[in-house]
Amino acid sequence: MIQVEPVKKKATKRFYIESYGCQMNFSDSEIIASILSSEGFDATRDAEQADLVLLNTCSIREKAEQTIRKRLTEFRRIKVERPGMLVGVLGCMAERLKGKLLEEEQLVDIVVGPDAYRTLPDLIAEATSGTKAVNVLLSREETYADISPVRLNSNGVTAFVSIMRGCNNMCAFCVVPFTRGRERSRDDQSIVNECKDLFEQGFKEVTLLGQNVDSYYWVNPANGHTIDFAQLLEKVAMISPHLRIRFSTSHPKDITDAVLHTMSRFDNICKYIHLPVQSGSNRILQLMNRTYTREWYLAKVNRIREILPGCAISADVIAGFCTEDEQDHLDTLDVMRTSEYAYSYMFMYSERPGTLAARRYQDDVEPEVKKRRLEEIVSLQNQLSLASNERDLGSVFEVLIEGDSKRSDQQWMGRNSQNKVMVFDKSVDGLKPGDYARVKAETCTQGTLIGTIVA
Numbered sequence: 001m002i003q004v005e006p007v008k009k010k011a012t013k014r015f016y017i018e019s020y021g022c023q024m025n026f027s028d029s030e031i032i033a034s035i036l037s038s039e040g041f042d043a044t045r046d047a048e049q050a051d052l053v054l055l056n057t058c059s060i061r062e063k064a065e066q067t068i069r070k071r072l073t074e075f076r077r078i079k080v081e082r083p084g085m086l087v088g089v090l091g092c093m094a095e096r097l098k099g100k101l102l103e104e105e106q107l108v109d110i111v112v113g114p115d116a117y118r119t120l121p122d123l124i125a126e127a128t129s130g131t132k133a134v135n136v137l138l139s140r141e142e143t144y145a146d147i148s149p150v151r152l153n154s155n156g157v158t159a160f161v162s163i164m165r166g167c168n169n170m171c172a173f174c175v176v177p178f179t180r181g182r183e184r185s186r187d188d189q190s191i192v193n194e195c196k197d198l199f200e201q202g203f204k205e206v207t208l209l210g211q212n213v214d215s216y217y218w219v220n221p222a223n224g225h226t227i228d229f230a231q232l233l234e235k236v237a238m239i240s241p242h243l244r245i246r247f248s249t250s251h252p253k254d255i256t257d258a259v260l261h262t263m264s265r266f267d268n269i270c271k272y273i274h275l276p277v278q279s280g281s282n283r284i285l286q287l288m289n290r291t292y293t294r295e296w297y298l299a300k301v302n303r304i305r306e307i308l309p310g311c312a313i314s315a316d317v318i319a320g321f322c323t324e325d326e327q328d329h330l331d332t333l334d335v336m337r338t339s340e341y342a343y344s345y346m347f348m349y350s351e352r353p354g355t356l357a358a359r360r361y362q363d364d365v366e367p368e369v370k371k372r373r374l375e376e377i378v379s380l381q382n383q384l385s386l387a388s389n390e391r392d393l394g395s396v397f398e399v400l401i402e403g404d405s406k407r408s409d410q411q412w413m414g415r416n417s418q419n420k421v422m423v424f425d426k427s428v429d430g431l432k433p434g435d436y437a438r439v440k441a442e443t444c445t446q447g448t449l450i451g452t453i454v455a
């Protein structure tokens with residue numbers, strides 16, 4: 001059989017993108033996809049078919065960078081078979097290593113930092129003509145506000161919307177201020193418009209993203225009007241009561257009562273706050289430059305519980321930061337117990353070149369000790385997660401259906417406002433992803449509430 005393909009399609013180039021790291025990176029990949037699609041590139045899910053292979057990378061821990069190096073080695077094989085294929089490294093590792101990446105990884109053709117994606121078409125052209133291409137300039141203004149992201153791997157129900165970029169906080173352990181540059185907020189109207197568009201396309205949940213969303217602050221250059229995070233939340237929440245709003249990440253020092261009160265006023269703003277604690281020891285918190293004490297943090301947790309009863313809280317925790325001793329570690333376990341986290345992201349400290357900690361402190365906690373402390377943190381969190389789910393048994397939650405459960409196509413999977421995964425039988429006809437269901441939690445595991453639909 002002769003297949004006749006339209007000329008346009010034949011001329012189309014294909015790109016393949018893999019994303020690593022935080023939600024911001026996944027959201028950036030959708031901006032990159034948009035820039036590439038206006039250049040005649042189509043996305044493919046098969047690297048073997050691609051003319052351009054992109055890795056949107058993360059530098060947060062050494063392991064994250066090792067994963068990327070390994071992936072690049074795997075792409076070397078494809079490149080040997082198809083020398084014309086271009087390989088680009090984007091994101092935080094590109095920003096951290098800059099041109100050095102080209103020396104270290106011979107197969108890499110393009111290196112682009114997080115603020116330079118608009119120049120991708122030029123860089124691709126340069127690389128196509130045989131010159132290796134690098135742009136790692138950071139910007140004080142770039143927010144990609146006018147670019148309408150192309151949703152990748154979308155479930156059609158939930159989407160990320162980036163509201164700010166960069167970070168000014170300088171936590172001693174963290175590479176992000178170096179890889180993402182200074183903090184800047186995005187025009188509120190472009191955020192609201194993007195969320196409206198998503199809702200009109202059928203999306204039912206948006207997650208507003210930034211390294212530190214609570215310091216969102218936009219000054220309208222036309223009239224000098226200002227808008228802070230609490231006001232932005234309200235604007236997005238007003239789009240429709242059927243559009244859920246989430247946000248991430250909050251820095252404990254910046255989340256205000258105004259934000260908590262706005263959350264309380266709108267049912268569609270989800271009752272869930274990710275509030276990274278990092279450590280429960282005042283001495284370590286100070287070395288980390290987190291700018292709060294454990295008492296201040298716990299007071300914030302209390303305030304959340306007071307204004308938003310039933311709000312779930314999760315955290316990030318680092319085990320084995322420089323000079324951490326057993327008492328510091330016990331303080332961390334204690335803060336976790338008191339805060340009753342629904343879940344946590346838990347990490348062993350990994351020294352990052354260029355950070356304050358790398359320059360000033362010794363990474364002196366033995367790897368076995370870090371590992372043991374992390375295991376204790378994880379095991380405590382497992383107990384706390386189970387206890388948190390057990391407290392929910394018997395309660396009815398509104399769940400936004402995202403799709404089939406992993407185990408069975410006879411069951412739905414969705415999340416409640418508290419961001420807990422709920423799984424339940426498809427006992428009512430006519431429901432589909434994007435619909436809301438009222439579900440009673442009946443049993444649970446540490447990670448899931450299992451329930452049934454109630455009328």
Ligand code: SAH
Pocket residue numbers: 060061173174175176210211212249250251276278316317318347348349350351352
């Ligand atoms: N902006 C967010 C988090 C960004 S990074 C915030 O401030 O909360 C996500 C998490 O990675 C951090 O909260 C921290 O727990 C962890 N992390 C960052 N640098 C790390 C390092 N050098 N070693 C181990 N974990 C780290």
Ligand code: SF4
Pocket residue numbers: 167168169170171174175176177211212251
């Ligand atoms: Fe890193 Fe701290 Fe900024 Fe978060 S707030 S991105 S941990 S420097």
Ligand code: F3S
Pocket residue numbers: 020021022023024025057058059060091092175176179180
């Ligand atoms: Fe990683 Fe960069 Fe995000 S270092 S965690 S991808 S901001």
